Amino acid sequence: MSTTIPNGVWPVMLTPFTQDNEVDYKALEQLVNWYIEKGVHGLFAVCLSSEMGYLSLEERVQVASFVKEKADGRVPVVASGHISDAISQQIEEIKQIWATGIDAFVLVTNRLAAPDEDEAAWKRNAERLLSELPEVTFGLYECPVPYHRLLSPELLAWCAGTGRFTFMKECSNNLVQITEKLKAVRGTPLKLFIANNPHVLETLRLGGNGYSGILANFQPDLYVWLTENWETDEEKAQVLQDYLGASNLFEGRHYPTSAKYYLQLEGLEVTLKSRSKQATDFKVTHHREIEQLRRFNQHMKQTLLN
Numbered sequence: 001m002s003t004t005i006p007n008g009v010w011p012v013m014l015t016p017f018t019q020d021n022e023v024d025y026k027a028l029e030q031l032v033n034w035y036i037e038k039g040v041h042g043l044f045a046v047c048l049s050s051e052m053g054y055l056s057l058e059e060r061v062q063v064a065s066f067v068k069e070k071a072d073g074r075v076p077v078v079a080s081g082h083i084s085d086a087i088s089q090q091i092e093e094i095k096q097i098w099a100t101g102i103d104a105f106v107l108v109t110n111r112l113a114a115p116d117e118d119e120a121a122w123k124r125n126a127e128r129l130l131s132e133l134p135e136v137t138f139g140l141y142e143c144p145v146p147y148h149r150l151l152s153p154e155l156l157a158w159c160a161g162t163g164r165f166t167f168m169k170e171c172s173n174n175l176v177q178i179t180e181k182l183k184a185v186r187g188t189p190l191k192l193f194i195a196n197n198p199h200v201l202e203t204l205r206l207g208g209n210g211y212s213g214i215l216a217n218f219q220p221d222l223y224v225w226l227t228e229n230w231e232t233d234e235e236k237a238q239v240l241q242d243y244l245g246a247s248n249l250f251e252g253r254h255y256p257t258s259a260k261y262y263l264q265l266e267g268l269e270v271t272l273k274s275r276s277k278q279a280t281d282f283k284v285t286h287h288r289e290i291e292q293l294r295r296f297n298q299h300m301k302q303t304l305l306n
Helices: 025-037 057-071 087-098 119-132 153-161 175-185 197-205 220-229 234-250 257-265 284-303
Strands: 043-045 077-079 104-108 138-141 165-170 191-194
Touching (some): 025 057, 057 077, 087 104, 153 165, 165 175, 175 191, 220 234, 220 284
Parallel strands (some): 043 077, 077 104, 104 138, 138 165
């Protein structure tokens, strides 16, 4: 069982593409270094933000391997990438991606049961994975695509009780559910990182472990400060949380193109190319929105956190 899952900020990584629509590994290396230089505590590769559904299995394996290699032990790396419907095919995907040396393979919760199947069916498939992949350390991700499957606190307690799970990206955006899930995993190796940034500070106060969400592609260092200092400077932490919560309006706005433009402003050699969105839909007004968001991020760091 891996013990390298630290609390804090785990960005859901983007996948840069060349103008020819190939994975841009030069830009991906820059991106890995940018996240780490901003102080993040871990990296979540081959996820929805990585456009994993638009990557071949070979690309998913290569991206996971590359990120793990370039992180070079500075932070742990988890990855997902089982996008098939059949459990037998998912097992093969998991085997190949786990072989890259990642610290946990993150199970997408909607892959283990169909929308009309109950949690008993989900548990049966999870048991099969645990049995057939005894060497794998797992995580969980309540990914909203192709459908949103939230785990009940009871099922999450079962997962945590196996001792095989270390990481969870929780996506309910419901503080009541988050509270019950935190109770369910207490005292186990499973750590809970929320995806929905309006609840980050509240969740930390309840015993949560940090943030793993889209806005860590725009404001990673602000989330790092919040997760590391919320107990020692409560007043600044609340002001910062209020700002980060308001920034949530940018989360789904022309993403991931918007995040790639933000990275261009940060000096990374990243194209606006994406396999899931058209860069031409990212208009001049959207450029201005991201430019202004970046300036406000810089203002918050200079005036509030210094």
